[in-house]
Every structure is written in C-alpha cells, then in structure tokens.
Amino acid sequence: MITSYFIRRALGDLKENGLTHLLSIGTIATAFFLFCSFLLLSVNFDSFLETWEKKVQIILYLKDGLDEKRIVQLKKKLEHDEGIIEVRFISKKDAMDFFRRDLAGYGGVLEGLKEDIFPASLEIKLSETFRTPERIRNLAAQLNTIKEVEEVQYGGVWLERLSLILYILSWAKWVLGGILVLIIISVTANTVRLTLYNKREEIAIMRLVGATETFVKFPFYLEGGLQGLLGAGSSLLLLFFLFYLFSFKVSPYLNLYFGQLHLSFLSFTIIMSILGVGVMSGLLGGLLSLRKAERV
Amino acid sequence: MVQFFQVYKTYPGSIEALADVTFKIEKGEFIFVTGPSGAGKTTLLKLIIRAEKPDRGEILVNGRNVVRLKNSHIHLLRREVGFVFQDFKLLNHKTVYDNISLVLEALGYKMKEIPKRVRQALRIVGLEERVVKQSPLKLSGGEQQRLAIARALVNAPSILLADEPTGNLDPGLKVEILDLLEKVNYLGTTVVVATHDTNLVAKYKKRALPLYRGRLVA
Numbered sequence: 293m294i295t296s297y298f299i300r301r302a303l304g305d306l307k308e309n310g311l312t313h314l315l316s317i318g319t320i321a322t323a324f325f326l327f328c329s330f331l332l333l334s335v336n337f338d339s340f341l342e343t344w345e346k347k348v349q350i351i352l353y354l355k356d357g358l359d360e361k362r363i364v365q366l367k368k369k370l371e372h373d374e375g376i377i378e379v380r381f382i383s384k385k386d387a388m389d390f391f392r393r394d395l396a397g398y399g400g401v402l403e404g405l406k407e408d409i410f411p412a413s414l415e416i417k418l419s420e421t422f423r424t425p426e427r428i429r430n431l432a433a434q435l436n437t438i439k440e441v442e443e444v445q446y447g448g449v450w451l452e453r454l455s456l457i458l459y460i461l462s463w464a465k466w467v468l469g470g471i472l473v474l475i476i477i478s479v480t481a482n483t484v485r486l487t488l489y490n491k492r493e494e495i496a497i498m499r500l501v502g503a504t505e506t507f508v509k510f511p512f513y514l515e516g517g518l519q520g521l522l523g524a525g526s527s528l529l530l531l532f533f534l535f536y537l538f539s540f541k542v543s544p545y546l547n548l549y550f551g552q553l554h555l556s557f558l559s560f561t562i563i564m565s566i567l568g569v570g571v572m573s574g575l576l577g578g579l580l581s582l583r584k585a586e587r588v
Numbered sequence: 589m590v591q592f593f594q595v596y597k598t599y600p601g602s603i604e605a606l607a608d609v610t611f612k613i614e615k616g617e618f619i620f621v622t623g624p625s626g627a628g629k630t631t632l633l634k635l636i637i638r639a640e641k642p643d644r645g646e647i648l649v650n651g652r653n654v655v656r657l658k659n660s661h662i663h664l665l666r667r668e669v670g671f672v673f674q675d676f677k678l679l680n681h682k683t684v685y686d687n688i689s690l691v692l693e694a695l696g697y698k699m700k701e702i703p704k705r706v707r708q709a710l711r712i713v714g715l716e717e718r719v720v721k722q723s724p725l726k727l728s729g730g731e732q733q734r735l736a737i738a739r740a741l742v743n744a745p746s747i748l749l750a751d752e753p754t755g756n757l758d759p760g761l762k763v764e765i766l767d768l769l770e771k772v773n774y775l776g777t778t779v780v781v782a783t784h785d786t787n788l789v790a791k792y793k794k795r796a797l798p799l800y801r802g803r804l805v806a
Contacts, residue, residue: 497677502743
C-alpha cells in the first residue's frame with residue numbers, strides 16, 4: 293500500500309508541475325540523445341573496424357624480371373613467418389584477368405591491354421592476432437625491406453584513420469557521459485527543489501502529524517529517478533527511430549561498398565545500463581536537493 | 589501526561605521566551621495557556637511537539653522525555669499529539685477530504701480504513717458530507733477551523749494542542765470552536781489551548797497556566 297502511495301504521489305507531483313517536469317525531461321533526453329548517438333557511432337565503428345580487420349591483407353608487388361624459382365622461394369619463406377597464415381601468388385596474367393573481370397562492363401576500354409603492365413604480386417593473409425593497425429604497419433615495414441619487393445600495400449592508412457576515429461569516439465563518449473551525468477543531476481535537483489518549495493506546506497503538515505522522514509522524502513527521490521528514466525527512455529526511443537530510418541536508407545549502400553557490413557543498434561545490456569544511469573543520476577539529483585530541505 | 593521541569597528557552601538575540609517553567613497537565617484535562625502576545629505560549633506548545641528544543645530543563649509527554657528524544661523518534665511523539673493553528677494551515681489546492689486523508693496516508697493507514705476515519709473525524713467536528721469534495725477556500729472561517737481540528741484528531745491523538753484557535757474568528761464562532769474543543773476533551777482527549785482571550789478563559793472555567801514574559805505567574 294505504501295509503495296503504491298509513493299508511486300501515486302510521485303506521479304501526482306509530475307502531473308501537478310507538468311510543464312516544469314516536461315522541460316526537465318526534455319533537457320535530460322537531449323543530453324542523453326547526444327551521448328547515445330556517440331555511443332551508437334562508437335559501437336558501429338567498432339564493428340566496422342572489426343569487419344575491416346578481418347578482411348585486411350598485405351599485398352607485395354614484386355619487381356619485374358624475377359624468375360619463378362625465386363618467387364616460390366620467397367613465398368615459402370613468408371609462409372613460415374610469424375603472423376602469416378597464407379601467401380598467394382598472383383602472376384601478371386592473373387592480375388590482368390582479375391582486372392578484366394572486375395571491369396567487365398567496360399570491355400572496349402580494356403582492349404589492347406597487355407599483361408606486362410600489371411605487376412606480379414604476393415597476397416598475404418594474416419593471423420587474427422596480427423590484424424591490429426600497429427602490427428600490420430610493422431609487418432608491412434619489415435616486408436618492404438625485402439629486395440625483390442617493389443611496393444607494399446595494406447590499406448593501412450584507412451585502418452589507422454578508422455582506429456583514430458574510434459579512439460576519439462571512445463574518449464568523447466566518456467567525456468560526454470560525465471557531462472551528461474552532471475546535467476541530469478543538476479536538472480533533477482533543481483526540479484525537485486522547485487517541487488519541494490511548492491509543497492513546503494504539505495511537507496510541514498506531514499512532519500507535524502508524525503510522518504517519518506523516509507515517508508516525506510521518498511516520493512521526491514522517486515520523482516528524480518522517474519525523470520531520469522523518462523529522459524533516458526525517450527532519448528533511446530527517438531534514437532532508435534532515427535537509426536531505423538537511417539539504416540533503412542543507408543544499409544544497401546554500405547553492403548555495396550563494404551560487403552556484409554550491417555549497422556546495429558545498442559545492445560540490450562547497453563540500453564539497460566543507460567536507463568540505469570538515468571535512474572541513478574535522477575535519484576542523486578533528488579537526494580542533493582533534499583539534503584537542503586530543512587526540518588519543520 | 590505533560591510535565592515541564594524548570595524549562596528555559598532563549599531565542600537568538602537573547603530573547604527569553606520561557607524561563608523556569610514547571611507545571612503538570614493530567615490525562616484528560618482541558619487547560620488554557622494564557623498571556624499576551626510574546627508571553628511564550630506558542631513556544632511552550634512547540635516544545636511539547638519538539639518543534640523547538642529547550643536550553644535547559646526536562647519535558648515529559650506521555651512518559652517520554654522529549655528533550656532527549658532522538659531526531660529519528662520525533663515522529664512517534666507527534667503521532668500522539670494533534671496540533672491546531674490560528675491560521676488553520678490547510679492545503680487549499682486539495683479537497684476537504686484530501687486534507688484529512690493526507691494525515692492517515694502519511695501515517696500508513698490502510699486504504700480501505702481511510703474513508704471511514706475521515707468521515708468519523710468530520711462528524712465529530714460537525715462538518716457536513718457536502719463539503720467533502722470542496723476546497724477549504726469555499727468554507728467559512730469557522731468551518732476551516734473545524735476542518736483543521738478534524739485533521740488534528742483523525743489519527744486519534746491523546747493530546748490536542750491548539751494555538752490561538754479562535755484568533756481569526758468572530759465572537760460567535762469563537763464559542764462554537766471552544767465548545768467543539770470541549771466536546772473533544774469530553775471524548776477523552778487532553779486539550780491544551782493557548783489564547784490571549786481572557787474573556788473566553790473566564791467563560792469556560794478551566795484550569796489556566798498564565799504566562800507573562802516567559803514565566804508562569806500565579
């Protein structure tokens with residue numbers, strides 16, 4: 293009965309000071325929306341990078357004029373190197389065939405091309421532990437010192453750029469998270485303080501007739517918690533809606549350019565954590581404002 | 589029931605509100621605390637419910653030492669003492685019913701018991717059923733004070749303190765309210781009324797504690 297009374301009172305307070313609470317919830321939701329957007333970007337960049345890392349390989353373009361025996365020796369040597377799981381030889385002819393196949397629609401343009409202009413190469417697949425930007429960069433530098441190698445390519449610039457973006461995002465989300473918590477605490481503390489002021493006579497009467505401090509204060513904690521929950525919840529709903537629209541429009545293009553890459557929304561655990569942060573920050577806001585409430 | 593032993597209370601600025609006050613109020617008694625404004629009547633009532641703490645002395649209420657009471661136990665004392673104010677202190681944005689039920693909800697009464705108790709309290713103070721859903725602002729001054737008394741009585745406290753309960757009322761209504769408090773006393777509640785109205789005190793022929801500049805005078 294007491295619990296239902298507390299909930300009724302907290303909801304009643306929210307209703308009584310509707311506009312004030314609506315503004316508070318709106319502010320909290322905006323702050324949460326910013327934070328969750330960063331989190332969502334970070335999660336998707338993370339998975340994008342993971343997919344990219346799985347596909348990453350190093351290509352060694354070989355100097356012209358190497359005899360086949362030397363290439364086979366080099367291939368065998370590389371296959372025994374740490375971090376390399378497969379080495380595939382692409383001859384000049386293979387390279388031209390791949391090129392023709394990829395650009396099959398431009399048949400006329402390709403006429404007259406000779407295989408001589410394509411370099412022979414070795415495609416190197418890396419073991420999982422070697423698919424980090426730093427290790428790939430080191431290995432590529434090491435392979436570049438081989439005298440038979442003309443050039444090394446590994447898409448490393450992209451990988452490093454993505455890693456940097458991910459690094460910035462992961463820091464930004466924590467900085468934003470910290471600011472967010474401060475915003476929620478401050479907003480709920482002020483709103484609860486306002487409600488407290490509006491209800492000072494009621495509180496004085498409750499204390500006078502013998503209500504416990506817990507009974508007097510608990511609905512205000514609940515109110516703070518509810519504000520946090522509603523703010524976090526509404527921001528997640530809005531973000532999910534926008535994410536759905538965005539992924540619906542963008543997913544086909546992503547698949548076209550990046551293969552089996554798909555966008556994902558925040559996981560259940562993250563959603564629950566966000567709602568939890570909302571509730572806890574709201575409670576803390578209520579707690580702070582109530583510390584200042586004087587006894588009658 | 590209520591005992592003061594050499595109680596002293598001074599407010600900041602060396603304003604002596606009470607000095608060397610000793611008295612005893614028996615269970616079931618109806619007593620006036622009299623004196624002009626600033627005599628210390630309100631301070632005396634506030635000390636009984638621990639809204640104020642004395643500088644010296646001991647206060648016993650229903651066998652409980654109020655001075656040494658822990659803050660976390662004050663609510664237990666206040667559940668035994670009802671309080672009525674001169675300015676009623678009603679919640680005007682709530683209905684008559686809600687003003688009373690608030691007390692019962694705050695004290696954890698069961699939901700199904702609340703309507704019965706509210707109506708019982710309204711009956712005792714003579715407020716009609718028709719006012720239940722009205723705002724206190726729609727009531728006359730006398731009715732508002734009756735409502736305040738109903739609120740103070742609804743949880744059946746053993747003591748009722750009234751601070752100038754007739755201060756804002758017309759002469760005719762003053763008698764009505766005092767008659768009502770006498771009825772409450774007749775039903776078993778100890779009643780303490782602080783008033784500066786000597787005519788009223790003379791009319792009711794009850795024991796009085798006359799205060800003057802914070803001291804009890806013979």
